[in-house]
Amino acid sequence: MTLRPEHALHTRRRGRNVGVGLLLGGFVVLVLALTVAKVTSGDFELPKAEELSQ
Incomplete structure (x- = not known):
């Protein structure tokens, strides 16, 4: 079994997939x-449990 050269369509498709x-x-x-x-900014706070239940 011999390896056939790659078709131009597959080369273009591979380039598009990489992009x-x-x-x-x-x-x-x-x-x-x-x-x-x-x-990591200083003003980020997780919501408190009491605020979520209301």
Whole structure:
């Protein structure tokens, strides 16, 4: 069995998939960074149990 060369369609599709993957990874990093910035700021407080029951 011989290996056939890759078709141009698969090459373009792989490039597009890598681009989408990088964009998705960047979005995840952005959301993580914003979450860390929000939690580490001094004004973040967890809701108290008494406030939740009312």
